[in-house]
Amino acid sequence: MTEIIEVAKPHGHACGRKPGENYCDTCKVRSLAVCAALGAEELPELDSIVHHTRADAKTTFIHQGETAESVFSVTEGVVRLYKLLSDGRRQIIGFAMPGDFLGLALHNRYGFSADAVDPVGLCRFDRRDFDNLITAKPHFLRxxxxxxxHELVIAQEQMTLIGRRSAEERVAAFLIAMRERWARIKGPSVTIQLPMQRIDMADYLGLTIETVSRTLTKLARDGIILIVPEAVRVLDEKRLAAIARS
Amino acid sequence: MTEIIEVAKPHGHACGRKPGENYCDTCKVRSLAVCAALGAEELPELDSIVHHTRADAKTTFIHQGETAESVFSVTEGVVRLYKLLSDGRRQIIGFAMPGDFLGLALHNRYGFSADAVDPVGLCRFDRRDFDNLITAKPHFLRxxxxxxxHELVIAQEQMTLIGRRSAEERVAAFLIAMRERWARIKGPSVTIQLPMQRIDMADYLGLTIETVSRTLTKLARDGIILIVPEAVRVLDEKRLAAIARS
DNA sequence: CACCCGATTTGATTTAGAGCAAGGACGGAT
DNA sequence: ATCCGTCCTTGCTCTAAATCAAATCGGGTG
Known part of the structure; x- marks a missing residue:
């Protein structure tokens, strides 16, 4: 039942805030996020409808089937998005990271649930407000x-991964994809942060936790990666890529 | 090497065509297609950039990896969209039917191939022209x-289907999805047209041809469907839906 | 009509990964 | 330091679906 915590704003919108003084100005992920479409002069408009919120690790802030009243932009942390079947089987449809937008794939109700893997920072928008912004700013819609x-491209690649590739190929491709995503946010590194649990990787890759674990162990035994807490270190980039490419 | 055939227009755009006289006016799938966003008075603009083409059954008209110079709207027939791995494994990422748009999931190059399952009618647009139209008409972009x-929602459901459901559930869900899609186009029917081959269904569902065949045979043996050439007849809607829902 | 060829079905066997059951590692609470 | 709970790993067994191998069906063609 834990819900997301709405962060109080030091300056209300209607108060005497000076022009140019807003959160979005100093946002570290603005250039990655949807917000980058708006010029500096338009930021106050964005700032006036944004609600800065946080979600504690492990809390669910989007519930599959509920009326979709908000959309979100992730500023910090990692979110897992998933669909649940009635008997408890789960498919993780994606991990959202800083700069990612949540709320594309929805009609009136959320088609998935979302929870914070680690402590997450979010910009929440009322769907109505967001819709007005889109209507007013075609370049933002664009x-x-x-x-x-882009999400669609990723989803189609994931379909191919799950439908036609072996466990080892899936795990290798996942590691490389995570590495590239972190690189965009934090710059390149041989250490791939993996804040999610093994079961999350399994549910993302259409495998079981045991298979993921065994596959990582095998990659480590083969000298391709080194398993460390919350991460893996890449030892043999070439071979890892070769496995991922099929 | 067979390419799509560009159909000659009886009226060139620059010629003395009377206002309101254009193909889009009489298009049977306009209300389903992206084109529905444009009002009658805007149709000539659309008509002036559209190229009516056909693709014979079995011909490939989008090649994965090639520069994406066109986008398409399907007016007739069924198209299979697929990704190929270097060793020949194939994942069909979708079947496009009348009213469907091809060319959302692309950047500079096509990320998938497409070929006609049966004879297909297409509206082809030059990407540049199409882009200009989008820029000029925000409601069209919308x-x-x-x-x-919508495609993204479908893709995420497909991920869940492939990643977490049994062969029988996949086949049942596929049949129901096809039935609903035909219903939108042609109206409801107990006969589900299946113009694609078993191997296409298999490559769409992440299964093999033998498994698809066996699963259909089992559904038929259980009195849930009747297998007929190019189609299946639904005999027990309730049970079919129950299997698909999981 | 007989033949051919590709698609599909069916049967027999194999296997990648699932499922089950212990251990082990690690972090937080007492 | 010890306990406890969660996560992760590992070993063993099982099974759903893949793979291999024939039939069988059906539509076109000479």
Missing amino acids: RLHEFAT | RLHEFAT
Whole structure:
């Protein structure tokens, strides 16, 4: 029942805030997020409808089937998005990271649930407000559309991964994808942060926790990676990529 | 090497065509397609950039990896969209039917191939022209974005289907999905047209041809469906839905 | 009509990964 | 330091679906 915590704003919108003084100005992930479509002069408009919130690790802040009243942009931390079947089987449809937008794939109700893997920072938008912004700013809609088509590309690649590739290929491809995503946010590194649990990787890759564990162990035994807490270190980039490419 | 055939237009755009006289006016699937976003007075603009084409059964008209110079709207027939791995494994990422749009999930190059399952009618647009139209008409972009988010919802459901459901559940869900799609186009029917081959269903569902065949045979033996050439007849809707729902 | 060829079905066997059951590692609470 | 709970790993067994191998069906063609 834990819900997300709405962070109080030091300056209300209607108060005497000086022009240019807003959160979005100093946002570290603005250039990655949908917000990058808006110029500096438009930021106050964005700032006036954004609600800065946080979600504690392990809390669910989007519930599959509920009326979709908000959309979110992730500023910090990692979110897992998943679908649940009636008998408890789960498919993780994606991990959202800083700069990612949540709320593309929805109609009136959320088609998935979302929870914080670690402590997460979010910009929440009322769907109505967000819709008005889209209508007023076609270039913003365009950016959103680019995000949607990019998500679609990722989803189709994931279908191929799950439908046609072996456990080892899936795990290797996952590691490389995570590495590239972190690189965009934090810059390149041989250490791939994996804040999610093994079961999350399994539910993302259409495998079981045991298979993921065994596969990582095998990659480590083969000298391709080194398993460390919350991460893996890449030892043999070439071979890892070769496995992922199939 | 067979390429799509560009159909000659009886009226060139620059010629003395009377206002209101264009293909889109009489298009049977306009209300289903992206084109529905444009009012009657805007149709000539659409008509001026559309190229009516056909693709014979079995011909490939989008090649994965090639520069994406066109986007398409399907007016007739069924198209299979797929990704190929270097060793020949194939994942069909979707079947496009009349009203569907091809060209959402692309950047500079096509990320998938497409070929005609049966004879297909297509509206082809030059990407540049299409882009100009989008820029000029925000409501058209909006419609396109709705198509993209809808595709994304479908893709995420497919991920769940492939990643977490049994062969029988996959086949049952596929049959029901096909039935609903035909219903939108042609109206409801107990006969589900299946113009694609077993191997296409298999590659769509992440299974093998033998498993698809056996599963259909089992559904038929259980009195849930009747297998007929190019289609199946639904005999027990309730049980079919129950299997698909999991 | 007989033949051919591709698609599909069916049967027999194998296997990748699932499922089950212990251990082990690690972090937080007492 | 010890206990406890969660997560992760490992070993063993089982099974759903893959793979291999024939039939069988059906539509076109000479």
